[in-house]
Amino acid sequence: MRGELIIGNWKLNGNLEFNELFMMNLNRGLKGWTNDNRKIVICPPAIYLHQCNSLLTDAHILLGGQDLSTEVSGAYTGEISGQMLKDFGCRYVLVGHSERRLHHFESNQVVAQKTLAAIQAGLTPVVCIGETQAQQSEGQTVEVLKEQLSDIFQVLSHEDCLKIVIAYEPIWAIGTGITATPEQVQSTHAKIREEISILHPTLSMQVKILYGGSVRVSNARELISLADVDGLLVGGTSLVVEDFLQICQIS
Ligand code: PEP
Numbered sequence: 001m002r003g004e005l006i007i008g009n010w011k012l013n014g015n016l017e018f019n020e021l022f023m024m025n026l027n028r029g030l031k032g033w034t035n036d037n038r039k040i041v042i043c044p045p046a047i048y049l050h051q052c053n054s055l056l057t058d059a060h061i062l063l064g065g066q067d068l069s070t071e072v073s074g075a076y077t078g079e080i081s082g083q084m085l086k087d088f089g090c091r092y093v094l095v096g097h098s099e100r101r102l103h104h105f106e107s108n109q110v111v112a113q114k115t116l117a118a119i120q121a122g123l124t125p126v127v128c129i130g131e132t133q134a135q136q137s138e139g140q141t142v143e144v145l146k147e148q149l150s151d152i153f154q155v156l157s158h159e160d161c162l163k164i165v166i167a168y169e170p171i172w173a174i175g176t177g178i179t180a181t182p183e184q185v186q187s188t189h190a191k192i193r194e195e196i197s198i199l200h201p202t203l204s205m206q207v208k209i210l211y212g213g214s215v216r217v218s219n220a221r222e223l224i225s226l227a228d229v230d231g232l233l234v235g236g237t238s239l240v241v242e243d244f245l246q247i248c249q250i251s
Pocket of ligand 1: 175176177213214234236237
């Protein structure tokens with residue numbers, strides 16, 4: 001059993017009042033719900049981690065960062081280390097989100113270093129990979145994903161490969177309202193697993209692979225039921241607590 005993860009990525013959203021109400025409603029909505037196979041992770045902006053951590057009362061909910069530094073400490077103004085995220089209750093951290101790759105020019109090599117830094121800090125990195133619309137139209141999806149994965153697997157030991165979660169997020173589906181079809185998702189996830197099995201034959205069935213890209217209440221059930229989908233990375237919809245709760249509790 002690989003277990004499932006539903007991750008809410010708040011991006012640059014939230015404020016003290018919103019967060020308090022959201023966490024209160026999330027705790028309340030999950031009261032009495034049991035599913036030992038599924039964990040829920042909230043990734044607020046780093047500055048609100050302390051607040052959100054102090055408001056958590058449900059054991060299913062865990063915290064994650066949206067990014068971390070490749071470095072542990074030193075003269076890196078504006079950066080946050082993995083250990084700092086851990087100090088504020090994080091168990092997970094997103095790495096290589098397409099918005100980081102685009103707006104902060106994070107290369108595959110930087111994403112690989114961040115993945116390693118997360119593991120070294122004792123966090124589970126959720127490594128985001130995905131192709132652009134143009135790459136998809138050109139039939140380059142698998143090639144692009146392979147390249148993104150190979151840089152990561154190059155820096156990780158066999159043992160560390162088991163500590164990562166992969167999130168397949170086609171860039172053309174993020175924030176666009178266009179979701180990849182279940183057939184596209186299943187076949188791409190199966191290819192990702194195949195790729196891992198070439199590099200690490202014994203690990204491929206153990207690594208969690210999440211899907212992200214315009215997940216909604218209306219499509220979440222079908223997506224999470226796919227054989228090679230082990231959970232969902234939810235952006236916009238994770239800010240609407242009623243919708244996020246419904247997604248978390250899909251049976
Ligand atoms: C994301 O930010 O990872 C994401 C998938 O966003 P959205 O759900 O809004 O497409």
